[in-house]
Amino acid sequence: MATNDLYQSTFMPIFQKAETKIKSLILAAFLYSEPLLPLRAKIDGIIAWVSKQIPKELNDKNAYIRGLKATSERFILSYYKKPQVAYKAAKTSLLQTVPPNVKPPVIKNPQQLLNVTQNKKDLWAEAKATPNVVDYPKVVRKKLEELAQQPATTYEPGNKPISLWQKAELDVRYEGQMQMLDDLRAQGVQYAWTSSHPDCSKRCQPWQGRLMDLTNHAKGPNHQVTTIDGHPVYSLVDIMAKTDKYGYHNNIICGFNCRHRLIPYEPGKYGPKKYTDEEVKDQRAIEERIRAMEREIRKQKTRALLYEQLGENKIAKSINNRVKILVSKYKSFCERHGFAWNEYRINI
Secondary structure, X not given: OOOHHHHXXXXXHHHHHHHHHHHHHHHHHHHOOOOHHHHHHHHHHHHHHHHHHOOOOOOOHHHHHHHHHHHHHHHHHHHHHHHHHHHHHHHHHHHHHOOOOOOOOOXXXXXXXXXXXXXXXXXXXXXXXXXXHHHHHHHHHHHHHHHHHOOOEOOOOOOOOOEHHHHHHHHHHHHHHHHHHHHHHHOOXXXXXXXXXXXXXXXXXXHOOOEEEOOOOOOOHHHEEEEEOOXXXXXXXXXXXXXXXXXOOOOOOOOOOXXXXXXXXXXXXXXXXXXXXXXXXXXXXXXXXXXXXHHHHHXXXXXXXXXXXXXXXXXXXXXXXXXXXXXXXXXXHHHHOOOOOOXXXXXX
8 A cells, every 4th residue: 555655755756757757748848849759759658658657556646647647638738739730820920021032040949039038120020910939939938938837737527637646645654544544443433433533524524623434324313323321422434425516525534535444332421622612723824825836836847947948047046046045935834834844846
């Protein structure tokens, strides 16, 4: 079984590296007008490498491979095919507007286009009602910025795509949670409390600190099975079976990155600590801020790598300097609020 340690240290970096490499290959192929066939061959090689690295025991392993393939094709369409067509059309249109006795500049290396500056006397810039070839670097940078923010997603018929990051959190956590549940059932435990923590998600909040029946379905309303010692008992089976708007089982115990656990019920003993709505709201806001900071760091690191691919080392260096500041703020924010920060969540 894939453990949380494996998830943190090995599993997610595999997808982060693969996703960034695929993006850089597509961007370079667009910039240098490389053929599509060798581009796809390189991407297939990366996906094959990912397939070998994924633990065989991982739940629904093929969903990740399908997701990488589908996402790669989506990236190729949006950031290779469409821009190539648009650029070739613009170039053809421009050539037709230049007087026949004037030869357009010869671009031996597409990299030169990134350093072209506007020249008022340039016939290319004087062409009216046509795209300007000098805008090509702007187009490249625009596509780079868009590509850096696009995540690789899953591809599962009937379910709305989610990022591979979310899918990994769901699957790896799910395996550990299901093992915990199976172990309790094997020990003959029928009733258990769900643990509680103040930064729980909105989907878990209604069910944390509740007494659950681990095996029976509910007969009454609101998933309630019975009452014990004055405590309402709910059907964990029914709650976990509910699907979210994306088609996934994303509730307490089985949800994305769920950290709740089950505590066997003992008569006469109090359940987990109760938190007020205000306490949960405050801590959740901190948690959400931390997640947002992690996403921004990953995005900026991806931007830097893609700019390096374009040969824009000064821009890449500037972004990396900004990343160092963001990482420092991220770690300080976590420590200041008593949250652990994780290196794997900010690496690519």
